[in-house]
Amino acid sequence: MCLAVPGRILTIEETKDSRVGRVQFGGITRPVQLDFVPEARVGDYVVTHVGFAISRVDAEEAERTFRILRGMGLLEGEGPESRGESNEQDRAA
Amino acid sequence: MKYLDEYRDERIARALVAELHRRVTRPWVLMEICGGQTHTLMRYGIDELVPRQITLVHGPGCPVCVTPLEIIDKAIRIASKPEVIFVSYGDMLRVPGSESDLFRVKAAGGDVRVVYTPVEALKLARANPQRQVVFFGIGFETTAPANAMAVWQACREGLRNFSMLVSHVLVPPAIRLLLGSPHNRVQGFIAPGHVCTVMGYREYEALAREFHVPFVVGGFEPIDLLEAISMLVAQLEEGRVEVENQYARSVNREGNRPAQAIMQEVFEVCDRKWRGVGLIAQSGLRLRPEFAAYDAEKIFDVAEFSAEEPAECISAQVLQGLKKPVDCPAFGRRCKPESPLGAPMVSSEGACAAYYQYRRVATVS
Ligand code: SF4
Numbered sequence: 001m002c003l004a005v006p007g008r009i010l011t012i013e014e015t016k017d018s019r020v021g022r023v024q025f026g027g028i029t030r031p032v033q034l035d036f037v038p039e040a041r042v043g044d045y046v047v048t049h050v051g052f053a054i055s056r057v058d059a060e061e062a063e064r065t066f067r068i069l070r071g072m073g074l075l076e077g078e079g080p081e082s083r084g085e086s087n088e089q090d091r092a093a
Numbered sequence: 094m095k096y097l098d099e100y101r102d103e104r105i106a107r108a109l110v111a112e113l114h115r116r117v118t119r120p121w122v123l124m125e126i127c128g129g130q131t132h133t134l135m136r137y138g139i140d141e142l143v144p145r146q147i148t149l150v151h152g153p154g155c156p157v158c159v160t161p162l163e164i165i166d167k168a169i170r171i172a173s174k175p176e177v178i179f180v181s182y183g184d185m186l187r188v189p190g191s192e193s194d195l196f197r198v199k200a201a202g203g204d205v206r207v208v209y210t211p212v213e214a215l216k217l218a219r220a221n222p223q224r225q226v227v228f229f230g231i232g233f234e235t236t237a238p239a240n241a242m243a244v245w246q247a248c249r250e251g252l253r254n255f256s257m258l259v260s261h262v263l264v265p266p267a268i269r270l271l272l273g274s275p276h277n278r279v280q281g282f283i284a285p286g287h288v289c290t291v292m293g294y295r296e297y298e299a300l301a302r303e304f305h306v307p308f309v310v311g312g313f314e315p316i317d318l319l320e321a322i323s324m325l326v327a328q329l330e331e332g333r334v335e336v337e338n339q340y341a342r343s344v345n346r347e348g349n350r351p352a353q354a355i356m357q358e359v360f361e362v363c364d365r366k367w368r369g370v371g372l373i374a375q376s377g378l379r380l381r382p383e384f385a386a387y388d389a390e391k392i393f394d395v396a397e398f399s400a401e402e403p404a405e406c407i408s409a410q411v412l413q414g415l416k417k418p419v420d421c422p423a424f425g426r427r428c429k430p431e432s433p434l435g436a437p438m439v440s441s442e443g444a445c446a447a448y449y450q451y452r453r454v455a456t457v458s
Contacts, residue, residue, distance in 0.1 A: 003129050003287075003313070003442075004235065004287045004290070005097070006094070006095070006096040006097065008095070017246075017249065018246075025094065026094045031212075033210075033212065033239075033242070035242060035351065035355075036238060036349050036351045036352040036355075037349075037351075038351065045095065045096060047287070047290060047343045049235055049236065049239065049287060050182070050209060050210045050211065050232075050236055050239045050240075051209060051210025051211070051212050051213075051239065052210070052238065052239040052242065052352075054235065054238070054287065054290050054291055054343075054349055054352060055290045055343045055344070055349060057096055057342050057343060058341065058342050058343070058345075059342075061341045061342050062096060062342035065341065065342070066099060069105050069108075069109075069316065069320070070102075070105065072105060072108040072109070072112070
């Protein structure tokens with residue numbers, strides 16, 4: 001029920017009392033109310049729950065912690081040869 | 094998908110598990126509060142990957158599971174009225190009331206509709222001015238701002254045929270109750286990441302100080318949960334009691350101010366009964382008197398019911414982490430997702446349903 005998923009804002013439409021974005025979640029696009037994330041801009045990722053964005057994903061924070069995690073994974077794993085995730089990361093970034 | 098796939102990376106997961114094995118020296122009992130986290134733990138078998146010393150028990154964080162029987166009965170009463178379009182999140186339809194459920198009301202001809210956002214309920218109200226549109230407003234702090242916004246918007250537009258049956262619940266009072274119980278065995282908590290996205294985590298700092306237990310605000314993907322468990326175990330092994338934030342890409346200490354503001358404006362804190370648990374003081378939200386015109390309980394004058402829950406359902410103990418679903422004699426036998434005796438078997442985030450889906454082979458035979 002508290003499931004919320006990150007999606008990328010493609011466009012934003014402002015009316016006099018609401019702010020609605022078209023947000024892409026993988027293959028599908030849905031309208032999302034952006035009233036609670038006034039700072040969000042086109043291209044940002046927002047965490048969305050029951051049709052409302054509840055946060056803008058902090059890309060720097062995500063990148064910083066993930067670099068540490070990925071480093072751990074590489075140390076632990078079979079070596080630096082990637083299985084493709086890091087490519088996908090770069091493409092998405 | 095970005096911010097999802099990388100948090101399911103198997104190699105990083107393995108590294109985190111290995112680190113956990115190095116870190117742990119003693120037995121610890123940890124609780125993930127949110128049902129979404131329970132679901133991920135079961136789905137990816139994380140409870141079986143972590144060192145044996147770590148026991149994961151599952152918290153009360155499934156709003157579908159804790160919505161009281163009386164409210165379901167009220168929903169059924171209202172939804173059965175011919176002038177009503179009753180609108181709900183899908184999970185609520187199969188939750189058993191004392192005699193029926195919303196699904197059966199729908200099957201019998203009631204106009205019950207499932208939406209994924211309250212915005213759709215507002216649209217229905219605008220499109221059907223001759224009908225009464227009633228939205229079932231349940232959920233934790235994560236969902237409350239969206240539901241509050243729907244009421245606020247209806248009020249602003251002067252929609253006269255929209256109302257809400259409100260049964261919101263708040264997480265911290267339930268955790269306080271659990272920690273105050275002499276039966277409590279939980280030593281560290283994974284705090285609910287999306288509740289904290291809205292509310293921040295100051296309330297958990299107060300709980301940590303009061304009861305000397307550590308919290309880590311955690312996300313919902315396997316890597317998030319493994320990292321949160323690892324951070325909790327580090328605190329416990331080192332004797333630290335802090336509130337740390339693993340889910341910093343979405344959560345900050347203050348939470349989402351605009352979302353909190355609309356909640357404040359539309360709702361007020363009240364005592365609330367939790368299914369299986371009983372009354373918890375100051376643990377719910379209801380509409381403020383200024384919004385009484387949008388309060389379905391007032392409009393439809395649904396009488397107070399008091400209903401008994403089936404005696405063999407031990408959901409009270411399951412929701413407080415005292416028992417596991419498999420300890421319930423009805424689990425997988427008389428109680429299944431198709432014919433649930435208790436609410437935790439209904440929602441995919443209920444602990445009983447998560448066990449039924451992912452642990453049945455190992456547990457029932
Ligand atoms: S298995 Fe069914 S009857 Fe047993 S505690 Fe869970 S919901 Fe209740």
